[in-house]
Amino acid sequence: MADTTQTATAPKVLAELNNQIKTITINNPKAKNSVSPETTKLLLEELGKSMLDGTRVIILTGAEGNFCSGADLGGSTMQNPRQYDVTTYLRTTINPVVTTIRNMNIPVIAKVRGVAAGVGANFALACDMVYAAEGAMFSEIFTNIALSSDGGGAYFMVKAVGYHKAFELMTTAAKIKADEALQLGLINHLLPENELDAAVQTMAERLANGPYIAIQQTKANLREAMKGTLESTLEAEALNQARNFQTEDMIEGVVAFLQKRPANWKGK
CATH class of the missing domain: 1.10.12 (Lyase 2-enoyl-coa Hydratase; Chain  A, domain 2)
Structure with a gap:
């Protein structure tokens, strides 16, 4: 795998391009792949590269059994939240990731295992297709820490399930199991754990090799x-x-x- 940064620790975003299919992996497994501002910037950079390097399909996933648990609440940005400019952060990092996924004409498939919560859930919902393994869990978890949605959660949820159901799921920070997510139309396919990779790869190849x-x-x-x-x-x-x-x-x-x-x- 080719990583997008060189640090003393493991790179937080990994990217591998094979046969015009790029797999981008959020790589912070000890924190269920939560994302810091730096990680989100790396993700945005890799999406940008994909429009120039011959990528035809992107698979977005997380390392070691989880997709993304949301923002990294243990980082320095939360040490003094009242002084932190969260609006600028969202405008310059989170929002561009979401809009790039939607506005680029490259198909993006979310491959979800484990937790997809907060902005992590919304990264998945921003994608063109969502494949999930049995045992995956989605949550607009923001109100659990007295926050409202960001990353497009309100938009994606209302579009997918309608206003009234979205209000219920979001204000209660409901944990949505994968089978319920399928019934609600939040995901395309629900698969056994050992079949997920092959199913996503088959679809990615179909798109990359199609018209x-x-x-x-x-x-x-x-x-x-x-x-x-x-x-x-x-x-x-x-x-x-x-x-x-x-x-x-x-x-x-x-x-x-x-x-x-x-x-x-x-x-x-």
Whole structure:
């Protein structure tokens, strides 16, 4: 694995790129992969690199059995919280990670084991797909320490489960087991622990080796649908379809359909 920083201790963010699929791992296992401001900056840097290094799919995960337990409350930033500029921290580190995941046209898959809590839950919900192992737990845990949500939790929860259920789950800091998360529509797939890695890898390979430009434009269309109107989404679809019409894959897809054979996608 290639790490994103050189320190006296283990790097807090790991990245490995193989066959256009990059696995980014939050690496603070002793604290269930909680994130400090420094860790979040490293994560943002690695996401930025992914737009330049040929990455087609990102798998976001955590080291050694947990996804991310949220912010590192044991760090120096919490020694005097009344003097800490949390607004600037969120605006310059947490928020850019969330918006980058959503705004980049690279598909991002969250692979969740163990705890995904607080901003860790919201990093997962920001992704385009969420795969979870049996035993995973999600929580908008903020009110347990007299905080309100950040990292887009209010947005993602309302979109996924509706206002009333979101209010209940968030104000009570409910611990949402993986099977309930599946029923609520918070995750795509729930798998036995020993099947999770293979299932995520299979999906990542399907996306990376598929009609990639069309997949990117589909993410762009869905992004517009989430924030816009029917009219703005129709316009985005019309513009993005024009881009697809210029690709080699579009011609190959039509020919393969007419010849009744599998398409040979090039991602071009």
